[in-house]
Amino acid sequence: MRALPLMLGWLLVVLLALAGPAQAQPAETDGQTANATLANLLENEETRQQLIEQLRGMAEASAAEPPPEEAPTASLPRQLAEITSRVANDIGGQLGNALDVLRTMGSGDLDSTFDMEAFTSATINLGLVILATLVLFLAFRRTAKPLFTNISQWSLNGEGLTPVLRLIICVALAALVDVLIVALAYLGGNLLATFAIGETGELSTRASLFLNAFLVIELLKAGVRMLFASRYEGLRLLPITSDEAAYWNRWIARLIGLIGYGLMVVVPGINVYISPALGQSVGTLIMFGAFIYAVAVVMKNRLRLRDAIDNKARQATMAASRVSLQLFARTWHLFALAYFVMVLVVTLTRPVDALPFVLFATLKTIAAVVVGLLLSSFLTQTIGRRINLSDDLRRKLPMLEARLNSYVPNALRVIRTVILALVVMLVLNAWGAFDLAAWYASESGSNLVGKLISVAVILVFAIGVWLALASLIEHKLNPETGSGTPSARAMTLLTLFRNALAIALVTITLMIVLAEIGINIGPLIAGAGVLGLAIGFGAQKLVQDIITGVFIQVENAMNTGDVVTVGGVTGTAERLSIRSVGIRDLNGTYHIVPFSSVDTVSNYMREFGYHVGEYGIAYRESIDDAIIALREAFDELAADEEHKMSILAPLEVAGVIALADSSVNIRVRIKTTPGTQWSTGRAYNRLVKLHFDAKGIEIPFPHTTLYFGVGKEGEAPPANLRVMQQPFDIDGRPGGQPRSGESSRAGEEDPRSKPNPEFKGDFDED
Template sequence: MLARLTGLLLLICAALAPLSPALAQEAAAEPAAAEAPPAGYAELADILEDEASRQALIDTLRQLAAPAGEGVAEGDPAALEAAAKAEAASLSPEPSLARRVAALTKGFAEGAVDQATAVWRGLADMADGDGRDFFSGMATWAGELAIVVGVTLVLFFVLRRLVAAVYGRADRWVLASPEGGRRWVRRTLAIAGAALLDVGVVLLAWVAGYLLALTVLGDQGRMNTAQSLFLNAFLIIEIVKTGLRGLFAGRFAGLRILPLGDEDAAYWNTWLARMVGFIGYGMLTAVPIVNAQVSLAAGRATAVLIMVLAFVYALMVILQNRRRVRDSLTARADRSGSGFVRAVLRLLARSWHIFAIGYFAALAFVTVVRPGDALPFMAASTLQSLLAVAGGFIVSALLERLITLGIRVPEDTRRNLPNLEKRLNAYVPTGLRVVRIVVLVGVLALIADAWDLWDLAAWAESERGSGLIGAFFDVALIIVLSVAVWIAVASWVEHRLSPETGTGEPGAREKTLLSIFRNAFSIVLITMTAMIVLSEIGIDIGPLIAGAGVLGLAIGFGSQKLVQDIITGVFIQLENAMNAGDVVTAGGITGTVEKLTIRSIGVRDLAGSYHIIPFSSVDMVTNFMRDFAYHVGEYGIAYRENIDDAIEHLKAAFEELRADPANGALILDDLEVHGVTALADSSVNIRVRIKTAPGSQWALGRAYNRLVKKHFDAAGIEIPFPHMTLYFGQDKDGSAPPVPLPAPLLPKAAE
């Protein structure tokens, strides 16, 4: 019984050897057991039917699966010694890096040798009796398989010829539409309809093949495995080719998704369809038949041969078309109006052949390493990668379109909020660029997950991954809300400051306070947002707040002047001492206030110089723009002139000034005549005063002075000015010396 169980266990190990490198090594170590006759399966069935034998088999399997030392007979010293060595090895410290590298290299080399041995054994089997059995067995159902293959393919091509006219009509319908949105709508509908029709043709041919195999050939209601393998392969491969025809559509430009010429589209469609058919029918039909009729090693040899041939063929085609595709992509990138699309196309132009060679190399490698599920794995990985790249490209193109177009606001909104459009076009495109980067990272993550380089789902479900994703979305939401609040507050301030809002021009004090409020609010908002973001990403802001308090105290002691500036500025604003646009004298400087902050004032003087005056330097503020102003003028007349007449002419000049529409609107009251204010050395001074709108006193004063001079000249009233008497001296005898005059000054008579 024990010998029978041992033989059956070796038989099971030999049957499982091609599925695992470790079991393959055991099978190589026991060649006699690996070549057990098929009658062992019947013996295994007999053992499983007998309860005592089945229990003995279970006990044996458990002893083999138990750790070293367990289940060893007490009287077996060799077994006990082996168990002790195994236990000591398990308790030994972790090997060094050099030993681990050596073990890894050894395992890789042994695995390569095992794979080569399995391939060679499979080829030998095909040349020996197993191969002859395979070919003899294949002859029994080759005719039926040929009938199924022929009928399915012929029906498929006939149906495609029949629907070709529909494709041509759809192509002409698309090309007849004008360029623009209407053509895109027609093209989308036509491509979708052609794809559905193409899939329908494939399904009809597939169903016809199944009906033929089930009802006509062989036993009624039963079909050969090879026929089922071919039909399933036909369905999968032709649906994949349907996708290729939608991308390239060699004969119908209107139904083509990719922007290629007719010649290029036909070339790549033919090459890829040929590659898909060769790999698909080989891996989905030929390899399973060899596995079933010969051996798993022979099937693996067939799979390796198919993938090596496919890789060599793909490498030749890629290298032959490297320059051609590069030039085509570069030309298309130069014609593109989108910066993102242009950058992507130029990157593909430089490295497309690397991606293509890497893909086919990965396909061949996976076929050798994972022969059982190589094709399904590559198909699923390729599909997920293509969907990720296509989705990412579409989203990125839409984002690029939005970034390029910008944001436009209605004319009324632009008039009331003049900076809203500019502010939106500053923040929104930046946010869209960040979203585009996130999309790129997501596409790379999906591609890595598709090729088993990274388990995206497990990472997302882990504590670290879920925490990082949650923190990212929280931070993004906080930043978006902060930007939205800032835009709303800044727009509200602009709305209040705009004269187009219906409330008229805001006052100077309101302008000043709203401007200061906007600046202070921005500082507070940025600080709070930064604190909340730091808290969300896991940084403890408690020490930061405490440190900021200590730092603020230190700054308060070290910069008392700054604190004084801020406090003085607060009180000046509360007292409404000045506003932007006022003409003031502050800190010994007279000029127009252009800017007010919480610590300083910006003044531009008459000469155009700009002065920044800290509020701590402002002991007194003289504001020339409060409520009203006066033009105060003193006009001197000669002592011989009549004072009353002079006053009448001053009044006449004022009336003429008030009659002027531009100047009269700025005069707030009648002329005030203060009378004679001084009997000066050479003039009698008369003072008058004109009440004006604030800020208009200087312009009205200049205009009034012009009119006074005009009226005094017309009345012959002298305005005294300094006189100079030249004394040339005299001799002792009383005669005056001659006056030396140059020739140009001599009278004409003297000449």
């Protein structure tokens, strides 16, 4: 980016123009004569009394005269025209005086006042002072080069601090060393000029002018090196490449040297040895040259700098910053040209009082912008760094790290915006467009600052309370900490409490902030009450949802993860709020059931569950054998590793519950842990089928009757059947052959075929 270096270069030029006596004025002989005459009058008592009386008479006459009418204020175009005319006249007069001086020098009229021998001697002595001072300075710089290299390397590769903090510390150290080098060279030059060059023990005016100019110019160059540091990447404050830094450092250093030594050494020398008029003209030409140079640099780099600022805008994370940078990219050269024109006009029209104002305003602007850039860079790097908590704290509070990485960057972005606003206010204050001190001392300013600080404290406190309470709730919900895995009721209630806490904190914080900034929240609360009453009448269903939901939670009717039937929908409760319940059914469909439509909550996950099975056998099968097969299937299920932990009690056999049309129905029941009754039932059904098949027990199923006959037309032949002569018993088996598993001893009964005596009353009536 080249805008900031360009503006800094121009500001340093202005500083050099003000650092020394650019224009030496001749002694005013008439003023000295008038002062001497006034002193003589005051020493004589008689003349002093007469003077007093004359002054009193003039005062009375002035009081008796009517006040003069105020001249109408000239319009802005007229004022600009007058300023332009005055500047043109001044410049024309200066050029005319310079031409007269040159004409006089050409004619030889100045030979009587110009001492060539003294001029030659002074030039030689000054050249020796300049040479000695520059040699000392270059020697000190070369000696300190390894120190600068080490400081730069630590800034780039050091550890323990953020890059911005390391950069600031290293730049400060390098600047201190640079200032010490300049001071040592200045001191050495003074010693040489006093004791080794010219008359011993005296410091000539010419040498003093150069040494003072050297001190000011090299200190300014040190400031430029602090910004660019073309040779040391770790000591460069501005985020630009080495080539860009070398470009701006080289041209600004040349500009500083040319204008600084010209205005602070050459112009005073011309004033002393030739003519003040010529020196003033040379100073004006130098300022015009600087202005033309600055305009040329601006126009040369206008497009390139616009593209660089656009790239920065695309990297911005905040929309306001992005839009501001894009607007500045297209208008920066206009601001720069306006600034250069203003400085030139002020330099030419009001050199006595305006230039110091421009100087200090510019320096304040540079300081505010540089400090703001450093703080912004520090905050940007801090925002970009992820906050990492310890493993133990992350295990106990899994959501705390995510919250901190969400809240802290946003807070730092707000702080960066505040810094930007403060920099803008400081810049406006520096140029007189805004009196920051007076505004802060005023009642409105102090109240605004106090309110902003109070609001910031309130927000920080509210966020801290939320983080503490939310972390405490998560600590209770975390199965790895606290008292172990929380119950479903605890999880539901704590989750609802966390949501209610968030709503309450936001509402209370908003009310306190509004009250702090001066908004009367009494009517707001009253209006909210009336609005709530209107909503209560218009949204009775919503109120009913909330009230029913509160009682459902208080009675612990269901929790997240329970299998329930609510509002005619059966499934797993995935989400519970104060108003509704979200249920996922067996098909994966997600249902939201408002509590106002809930009449009954059927929860299948309380304490235990039952698998109730009804198994039908054919009328020709033995009921006792079927019950034995059912018990054997249960025994095998209870021995299975996968299901034995889910069974809480022995098999309950209710017995025959119905003599249906085609089957005899037998009911059994298995007590299981809550939620496992369905899987246990599926496994038991499989085993029952296997055991029935092994024992040859038929499970009835629908039968189809086939009719073999002749149609009306006689087209189908009849089916002939042959009857076997072997006798069969009533069950279809050969006579006297026992069934599989049937005892051959008549009258003997298996005890496993009996129902449970203690089971009476569960399904049977007395």
